[in-house]
Amino acid sequence: MKTNELISKLKQSDVRAVARLLTLIENEDKNVETVLKNIWHLTGKSYIIGITGPPGAGKSTIVDLLAKMALENNFKTGILAVDPTSPFSGGAVLGDRLRMNSAQKAGIFIRSVASRGHLGGLASTTRFMINGLEMLGNDITLVETVGAGQGDVEIVKVADTTIVVEVPGLGDEVQAQKAGILEIGDILVVNKGDRPGSDRLAKELKMMLSLGEHKKWTPPIITTTATKDLGIDELWNQIMNHREHLENEEINQTRLGKIKYDLENQLSQHLYTRKLIQIGENEIENMAERIFNRDIDPFTAIEEIIKQ
Amino acid sequence: MDKAKIRVLIAKPGLDGHDRGAKVIARALRDSGMEVIYTGLRQSPEDIVEAAIQEDVHFIGLSILSGAHTHIFPKVIELLKEHKAEDIKIIAGGIIPDQEIPKWKKIGIDAIFGPGTSTIDIIDYINRSVK
Ligand code: B12
Ligand SMILES: Nc1nc2c(ncn2[C@@H]2O[C@H](COP(=O)(O)OP(=O)(O)OP(=O)(O)O)[C@@H](O)[C@H]2O)c(=O)[nH]1
Numbered sequence A: 001m002k003t004n005e006l007i008s009k010l011k012q013s014d015v016r017a018v019a020r021l022l023t024l025i026e027n028e029d030k031n032v033e034t035v036l037k038n039i040w041h042l043t044g045k046s047y048i049i050g051i052t053g054p055p056g057a058g059k060s061t062i063v064d065l066l067a068k069m070a071l072e073n074n075f076k077t078g079i080l081a082v083d084p085t086s087p088f089s090g091g092a093v094l095g096d097r098l099r100m101n102s103a104q105k106a107g108i109f110i111r112s113v114a115s116r117g118h119l120g121g122l123a124s125t126t127r128f129m130i131n132g133l134e135m136l137g138n139d140i141t142l143v144e145t146v147g148a149g150q151g152d153v154e155i156v157k158v159a160d161t162t163i164v165v166e167v168p169g170l171g172d173e174v175q176a177q178k179a180g181i182l183e184i185g186d187i188l189v190v191n192k193g194d195r196p197g198s199d200r201l202a203k204e205l206k207m208m209l210s211l212g213e214h215k216k217w218t219p220p221i222i223t224t225t226a227t228k229d230l231g232i233d234e235l236w237n238q239i240m241n242h243r244e245h246l247e248n249e250e251i252n253q254t255r256l257g258k259i260k261y262d263l264e265n266q267l268s269q270h271l272y273t274r275k276l277i278q279i280g281e282n283e284i285e286n287m288a289e290r291i292f293n294r295d296i297d298p299f300t301a302i303e304e305i306i307k308q
Numbered sequence B: 001m002d003k004a005k006i007r008v009l010i011a012k013p014g015l016d017g018h019d020r021g022a023k024v025i026a027r028a029l030r031d032s033g034m035e036v037i038y039t040g041l042r043q044s045p046e047d048i049v050e051a052a053i054q055e056d057v058h059f060i061g062l063s064i065l066s067g068a069h070t071h072i073f074p075k076v077i078e079l080l081k082e083h084k085a086e087d088i089k090i091i092a093g094g095i096i097p098d099q100e101i102p103k104w105k106k107i108g109i110d111a112i113f114g115p116g117t118s119t120i121d122i123i124d125y126i127n128r129s130v131k
C-alpha cells in the first residue's frame, strides 16, 4: 500500500489499513512519521484502560470480559495485548489472543504485540500503536501489559485507568510490601477468587492502602473470578467511576503530563540520533575507550561531543 | 531503522484436538526469531482470517490432523479473497494425503509439510519466501 493510499484508507477506518499502520509503527518504518503527521488530529479520542499484573494472573481473561462489557454498553473497543519477546532469539509466541475468544467472536479488533526487547511491560511503540488503533474510531482501548514484575510500571504513562491484577498464592505478603506495581493501580483486582487465600489477599491489600498516603481517589479492591465471569460488572462500574472522577478533576492535566513525558523522550532520542549522524558511531566508541583508559572523564567527554 | 519481523498466525481449525504439531511449530518459529500468534483450538475459518488481518501476518499456518482440511482449505482461501487479503500466504501441516498436495497447491495453499518434516526446513521455507 502506498503512503497516500494508506492515509486515505485510514481516514475511512479501513481494518487492513489500520493493521498495516500498526505494523509500520512497531517496525519503526521510515514512512511512519509521514502517516502519523497526517492523522494525528484524528487520534487521542479513546479512553485508555491498562491491565497489568504478574504472569498468568488472568489479565487476558479479564480483558476479554471487559471488552464484551464495553460492547454491551455501546462503546466501540480495540485491544492491544503485549507479550514478551524472547531475549535469546528475538522471536515471540504471542498467546494473549488465546483467551480472548468472546472479544474475537464479537468482531473486536485485537492486536498482539511483542515487547521487542523493551523493558517496563510495554513495547517502545505502544503509545503510537494506541493512536493507530484509534483510527478505527474506538471509544475504549484496552491495553494488556507483559506479565509484570515490580519495576514494570510504564503502563501508567499510557493509560487513563490502570488496573492491577493480583492473585493469591504468590507469596503474597512479601510481594505486596515491595509493591511498586500496586502503587500504580487506580483499581486493584484480586482475581482467582475461587482459590484459597483470595479473601486474605484482599484484606492485606486494603491494609496496605490504608497505610499509604491519602489521595483524592482511593483505589477500590475488587475480587473477581474471571473464568466464571464473577465480579466483572463491579470492575466495570469502578472503571466508569474512575473515569468520571478523572473527568471532574484532572483528566486533561494528566493526559498533558503524559504527552509531555513522551515528548521529552522523543526529543532526547531525536537529538541523540542527530548527533550520532553528525559525529559518527566511531566517535562514541573512541570516547568510550578514552574514558575506559582514564584519558578523559565522562563529563568532559560529553562536553566535547556536544561542542563537535 | 527497520525492525521488521516475520509474523505467523498458527491456528487449529475445527474440532481437531491434536495440538502437539502446532505447538512444536510455534516454538520452533519463535526460536528462529519470528513472532507467532497462537490462537489455539477450535477456530473457525472466519476467526482465522479475521485474526490474520488484524495481526497483519505474512503467513497463516494451519495444522490439521483430522481430515477436515478438505473443507477448511477452500474456505480459508475464499475468505482471504473476499477480504482482498490474498497477499497473506497459507502454509499447512498435519495429516494431508500426499496425492492431494498438488491439488491444494493449485488452488492457493502455498506449501504443505507432513509428519516428520524437520522444523529447519519449514523455517527455511518461510524465510526464503518472505524475501
Ligand atoms: C498423538 C496422537 C493423538 C493424541 C493427541 C495429543 C495432542 N494433544 O496432540 C491423542 C491420543 C489425544 C489423539 C486422539 C485422537 N486421534 Co490421534 N494421533 C496421534 C498421533 C499418534 C501423533 C500426532 C502427533 O502428535 N505427532 C507429533 C507432531 C509433532 O507431528 P505433526 O502434528 O504431524 O506435525 C508435524 C507436521 O505434520 C508438521 N505440521 C503440523 N502442523 C503444522 C502446521 C504448520 C503451519 C506447518 C508449517 C507444519 C505443521 O510439522 C510437524 C513437525 O514435523 C497420530 C498419528 C501420526 N503418526 O501422526 C494420530 C492421528 C492423528 N490420530 C488419529 C485419530 C483418528 C484420533 C482420534 C479421533 C482417535 C479416537 N478415535 O479417539 C482422537 C481425536 C482427538 C481429537 N480431539 O481430535 C488419526 C487421524 C486419521 C485421519 N486424519 O484420517 C491419526 C493419523 C492416527 C491414525 N493413523 O489413524 N491422537
Ligand atoms: N481458577 C481460576 N483460574 C483463572 C481465573 N482467571 C483466569 N484463570 C486461568 O489462569 C490462566 C492464565 O490466564 P490468562 O488470562 O492467560 O492470564 P494472563 O495474566 O493474561 O497471563 P499472561 O499474559 O501469560 O501473563 C488460564 O488458564 C486461565 O483460565 C480465575 O478467576 N480462577
Ligand SMILES: [Mg+2]
Residues within 6 Å of the ligand: A059, A060, A061, A095, A096, A144
Ligand atoms: Mg495474557
